[in-house]
Amino acid sequence: MTTADFVVRAHLHSKVGENIADCEDALAVASQTPGRGLRAAVADGASSSAFSGYWAALLTQSFVTAPIRSQAELLARLPALTERWNAHVYGRNLPWHSLERATRGAFAALAGVEVDAGSPAAWRGLALGDSCVVHLRAGAVLRSEPIAASAAFTNDPVLISTDAERNAGIEAKLRLFGGVLMPGDTLLLATDALAQFVLAAAEAGAAGIGALLGALERGDGAIAAGRAVGSLRNDDVAAIVIRVS
Amino acid sequence: MPYRAEISRRHPGYFIFIIDRSASMNDQHGRTSDKSKAQSVADAINRIIQNIVIQCSKNEGVYDYFSVSVIGYGSEVGSAFCGPLAGRPFASTSELEANPARLEKRKQRVPDGAGGLVELEVKFPIWFEPVASGSTPMRRALGSAYGLADAWIRDNPDGYPPIVMNLTDGESSDGDPGEAARKLTSLKTSDGNVLLFNMHLSAESGAAVLYPSSEVVLNDPFARQLYSISSQLPEAMLQQALAMELPVRQGSRGFVFNGDVVSAIQFLEIGTKPANMALR
Secondary structure, X not given: OOEOOEEEEEEEEOOOOOOHHHOOEEEEEOOOXXXXXXXXXXXXEOOOOOOHHHHHHHHHHHHHHOOOOOHHHHHHHHHHHHHHXXXXXXXXXXXXXXXXXXXXXXXXXXXXXXXXXXXXXXXXXXXXXXXXXXXXXXXXXXXXXXXOOHHHOOOOOOOEEOOHHHHOOHHHHOEEEEEEEOOOOEEEEEOHHHHHHHHHHHHHOHHHHHHHHHHHHHOOHHHHHHHHOOOOOOOOEEEEEEEEO | OOXXXXXXXXXXXXXXXXXXXXXXXXXXXXXXXXXXXXXXXXXXXXXXXXXXXXXXXXXXXXXXXXXEEEEXXXXXXXXXXXXXXOOOXXXXXXXXXXXXXXXXXXXXXXXXXXXXXXXXXXXXXXOOOOOOOOOOOHHHHHHHHHHHHHHHHXXXXXXXXXXXXXXXXXXXXXXXXXXXXXXXXXXXXXXXXXXXXXXEOOOOOOOOEEOOOOHHHOOOHHHHHHHHOOOEOOHHHHHHHHHOOOOOOOOOEOEEEOOOOHHHHHXXXXXXXXXXXXXX
């Protein structure tokens, strides 16, 4: 069987003016041996909730350790993760405001993919909230989940919470999808600000998105450049670029 | 689009609270309440400041997303901070967090993650104690707010416009506050004009009125006067309020009669607010 080779580049940036330790986005890539598939996930902790960066990290690590392939698997996974979040948060002597905020729970968006090793490579994805998986081919967006247009991002998505009560009905918002990667294809996992920026670039034409993807694959110049001209919102960024070489 | 400026540590916002501390605030708040209006105002302002600090809470620290001033008006007009911040014209959110006058201990039940609840002891900070003496120099208080807002705007010309919140029983003793309010709300940054919200506490009972779009629903003449000087909610705030399922509509003003104003500070966008994170 022919196997696919992947070029993978990960980006994690805090907002301009803040430290990386303050970043509430998270990412994880499962280390695979050459010629094997891979798993990757990004998550975006809601800044209006407590210890959301830690919650985002728990979600991404959990996904790449054991992918979630159904609504039932998502719901079954959360209690153990909440227990770990509770132990992390309540196991310390918190100041009053942190404790008060913690009682409202943490919230995060999650987007993850698992990519098989074959060529062409089958892939499956999951997304809940406003972190996105974008499948690109030859400068065009083949698919973007769960949000397909730059104008469709809002400030109040439904997110995954540490509070079971707040998760009532979230399984209905979970998007499960997949496809096949051909040589040269790119899968981009990105939290909301970058996902919106990339979709806007794609809507503007193939030349812009091609240059942007190249920059993202080479390094972080695209993030700084986008922020400098104001078209990329000043928000935390977690992104993973997976290109089939 | 106005009222869209980023609120962050690099670009903090500014709240100015002006609180009525006149002798009339000793009156009962509503016919069925056992609280004085002064106590209701102290409770409201403590809860508002508490919620502002909580909004700025990040892990175990507090980010300076806001500066806050509190002007009291009664027998005198001036800074109303109690405790270590007494006399200060304004304080950052981290200074507020570090310097309450005292902390009360209260019990709170929180989710355990498995569908149950556990009881935690939480500390409730108190920055303001009820005070009620003297007359109601609202015009002077609005003038003080003008001075503070004007100075802040000079330093932050592109910032989110200052939000002034007046908590009162509505009977100004130094004349019609309309002109002072118009002067205050004529101040502006590149992102919009200063916003003036009013919370009116009345001895009259009856249903609370939240963010009305017409004075027709108000029977009290002082309520109508305060409604007339209240700013219209900007579109971005209106959308946030709608998402919070508050009874707002196009034309709603930042005016509350005998109701809860703590929700008003949540109208500001500081990052993502999950749709499934209802206020508690």
